[in-house]
Amino acid sequence: MMGCGTHELLIRVSVILSLFCFCTGFSPVDKYFIDCGSPTNTTLGDRVFMADSLASSLLSSPQNILSNSSSNPTTNSLESPLYQTARIFSGVSKYTFPITQIGRHWIRLYFFPSVYGNHDSSSANFSVSAQNFALLTNFNPKNASVKEFSVNVSSPLVITFIPANNSFAFLNAMEVVSVPDLLITDDATLVSPSGKFQGLLTQAMETVFRVNMGGQTVSFENDTLWRTWVPDQDFLVQKNLATNVSKIGAVRYPQGGATPDIAPATVYGTCAEMNTQGDANSNFNVTWEFNVDQGFQYFVRFHFCDIVSASANQLYFNVYIDSTIVAPDLDLSNINLGFLATPYYMDFVTAMNENSKIRISIGPSSLKNSLPNAILNGLEIMKMNNSMGSLDGVASTVPSSPKTKKNVGMIVGLIIGVLVAVVLVAIVFFICRRRNMESLGHSKAWSPFSLTMGSKYSNGTTLSTVSNLGYRFPFATVQEATNNFDESWVIGIGGFGKVYKGELNDGTKVAVKRGNPRSQQGFAEFRTEIEMLSQFRHRHLVSLIGHCDEKNEMILIYEYMENGTLKSHLYGAGLPNLSWKERLEICIGAARGLHYLHTGYSKAVIHRDVKSANILLDENLMAKVADFGLSKTGPEIDQTHVSTAVKGSFGYLDPEYFRRQQLTEKSDVYSFGVVLFEVLCARTVIDPSLPREMVNLAEWAMKWQKKGQLDQIIDHHLVGKIKPDSLRKFGETAEKCLAEYGVDRPSMGDVLWNLEYALQLQEAVLQNDPAENSTNVIGELAPQVNDFNHVDTTVSATQFEAAKLDDVSGVSMSRVFSQLVKSEGR
Structure with a gap:
């Protein structure tokens, strides 16, 4: 009897221990x-939610703090x-949350619409x-969710709440x-067309559905990752066609396969x-x-466990x-x-x-002698961001009412009447002056026209200190140009803020970058961008x-670039593939812009x-370098570097700069080298889903x-289309x-020369044999530019200086290369 009792006790202990391991x-x-x-900490299951005041350093x-206990008794x-x-x-x-472990993180936001103090x-x-992702757009929660x-x-995770005009945001x-790391890996299958999704x-x-088939609600207390699984009954099209099975105790997780972190036994066991x-002839x-929302792809995970x-077999x-x-x-x-x-479990990604x-x-197989039956234990459906980096922009955009826009325009007109007329006259004068300067052939850096408006367009904050840098637009003009910052006009989202497509009254298309004026880091980048771009004028910048600094806004207004970013044309956006010539010319244009930054001032x-x-x-x-918010003036003549905190983008960062915190122009050169390989291989610079040596x-x-x-790893769209010597020089x-x-x-000047030469090699054609590739042509080309820092001595100093001046104003360096290379292809 004693042995039996001991045995039973051991079983109970092992069950308890296994449950403990399962929950933790x-x-x-x-x-x-x-x-x-909340003024105090709140315990929910095994989690402790910190009091609001303890999180103030993150905000x-x-x-x-504008937070009050709800006056709505229903919350009780x-x-x-x-x-x-x-x-x-x-x-x-x-x-702003400091992040220790790089990788995927959950963000869970709790909302309960009620009355909080004076706010409904x-x-x-x-x-x-x-x-860089828009999670919610024009969100108006109606229920607890x-x-x-x-x-x-x-990098540090920054979550931003942006109230709509004349409204507010809230969070419970x-x-x-x-x-x-192993919860979501990059091995899903694309549904249509069939193949591996990259x-x-x-x-x-965004998790839109997490369903426990055949079972009850699985609360967060019974999930190792604090997820909630809901029953499937409300989603069944014909409830009578399915029956529920429950054998939770039978579930055995495989070695090296699914774990309780993938889904708990309460899901796999039903x-x-x-x-x-x-009926052996059942066929349904x-x-x-x-x-779901239209215009998105969805990640679908099926959970299976044969408990029937x-x-x-x-x-x-x-x-x-x-x-x-x-x-x-x-x-x-x-x-x-x-x-x-x-x-x-099995993972799939739907088409758009x-x-x-x-x-x-689920339904019966058509295999001979198989009994008609099918099961499903659990299901997860997650919305994936669209090409604009949004999880909600397409679904929740609300177009502005033309009538409302008209009324707003009348009100604004009554308020600022004469001032608007002055601004319009100034804009016309400014544009005419710029065109006159261009027609006169001015090649020096543009010193922007500065309009003095005093406090009429200033809110009195420190942002007004940038008022003498470039042309300042009234906020009402920017609103009108962007259709009151219509979310459907968003063309990009970055660390500074959202970028909207806009159109000025004269029909000029613009890109409007709207940032957060209350962030000290944002203000520094805002001012730096204005200061830098106000000093330069170059066709490749x-x-x-x-800009606009009215009403605590930080808004930058740029020329509109019709074809977006180079990145979007290389991968991820489904745009037409660039030819090798187009890629080379884009790299050359960007190199010219950077070369000018390094030498033209x-x-x-x-x-x-x-x-x-x-x-x-x-x-x-045509390529133009953008985003100068992190730019910094280089070292003095008697210095070799600038000592500064490390900033940049993961994957492009100069390792020497990272180690020593000493910045030079060569840090840009390193980052540009990464871009060159990105252009050649058409893949992300950091991809944790790949084998370690490829990340x-x-x-x-x-x-x-x-x-x-190098030819073994180039973009498959370029295979057989790059001449060997062009690829060699590029590599x-x-x-x-x-x-x-x-x-x-x-x-960057040396880089520019060699990229121009790589283009010459790609286009070189022998007069007597136009079908020959560059392998046979190389002997006909000037060998001197194979080496960095070497210029053909037949090119005079005058010609070389003229070439430098041409580059500063954005003109091609082809004249210099014409002294070195004879090619019918240019």
Whole structure:
């Protein structure tokens, strides 16, 4: 009896221990829990949400805490204590979370519309962004809800709340938690067209459905990652076609496969099964229907665990997404090496969704002698960001009423009447003056026309100190140009803020970058951008048209670049592929812009954030360098470097600058070298989903370059289209740019010469044999420019200086090269 009791005790202890391990399987490195507006900590399950005051160091907001206990007694009946208080944001506000573990993080935002002090949150209207992604746009929560997003983070995570005009934002609670690396990997299958989906790890996602088939609600207390799973009954198209099965105790997780972090046993231990009622001739599908937003792709994860079969190889079935079979004749026991009740999951990515519904179905296999049956244990559907980096922009854009716009225009006209007329006259004068200067052939740096307006367009804050730098637009003019910052006009989202397409009264198309004026870092970048671009005028630098610092706004207005960023043309946006000639010409244009920054002013200007996303293309694919918010003036004549804090973009950062915090022009050269390989290989500079040796593009490409096999890793669209010597020269140029020490790297002028030469090699054609490739032509070309820092002595000093002047004003250096290379291709 004693042995039996001991045995029973051991079983109970082992069960308890296994449950304990199950509930504490994952310990996140980064975890922030905030109960917004609460004066004290709040415990929810095994999590402690810190009091609002303890999170104040993470928050940058225009006002002190504006949070009150809800006066609505209905909140007392809510299960979650997190809905009792809220924080109110009357202006643009940011949470900045230090991140220890690079990778995907969950962002969970809690909302409960109620009355908080003097604020009725049911009337709130606001947007939320994280990093470069728009999470919520024109959001107006109507019910208690938790919005769950996941974003891949490689730097401090910044979450920004942006109230709409004359409105406010609110938040009841927030979680920021690191996600296990293996939870979402880049091995999903694309549904249509069928194939492997690339780039999943860089996507921001919103969880729209997490469903427990055949079971009850699984609360966060019973999930290692604090997820909530809802029952499937409300989504079944025909409830009578499915029956529920529950065998939670039978679930056995496989070694090296699915874990409780993928989904808990309470999900894998229940399932919806075809309700065949013993009819061996049953032939129907069980279908669930989910309402989704149009214009997005969706990540779909199926969870399977065969808890219905008595032995292996009994269950064969088909799985569908909409009308496409994504898993034909699925045999779970074969996948799990003959074991039953073993969790298994499959990941898919849908095509761009043109409907407002996604249908998930399971049905019998057509294999001979297989019994009609099918199961599904769990399902997750996550929305993926669109090409504009938005998870909500397409779905929630509300067009402005023409009548409202007209009334607003009349009011603004009555208020600022005469001033608007003065501004319009000044704009016309300014444009005419610029055109006259251009027609007269002025090649010196543009000293912008400065309009003195005193305090008429100033709010009295420190932002008015930039009023003498460039042309200042009234806020009303910017509103009109952007259709009152219409979210459907957003063309980009960056660290500074959103970029809108706009049109001035004279029909000029502009790009309007709207930032957060209350961020000290944002203000510094705002001023730097104006100061830098006000000093320069060059065809390969994006032109600053003006700025607006009215009403605590920080707005920069640029010339509009029709073809967006170089990055979007290389990967991820589905745009037409660039030819090798187009890519070379874009690199040459960008190099000219950077060369001018380094040499065209009394002091060198170091860009500090050279990357493909900051190289913009006009309607003719001419490249222009943009985004000078991090730019810095170079060292004095008697100095070798500038000592400064490290800033830049992950993957492009000069390792020497990172180690020593000593900035030189060669840091830009290193970043440009990364861009060159990015242009050649058409892939992201950091891709954690790839094997370790391929994660960092620069390191990976350098290995192949040093082996002399760079052609093995080029963009597959370029295979067979690059002449060998052009590729060789391009690879050598990129390799020299990525030298470990700055002193060993070429100047941007040297880089420019070699890129021009790579283009000459690509286009070179022998008069007697036009079909020959550059391998045979190389002997006919001037060998002197094969080496950096070497110029043909037949080119006179006068010619060389003239070439430098041409480059400063943006004119091609082809005249100099015509002394070196004879080619019919130019």
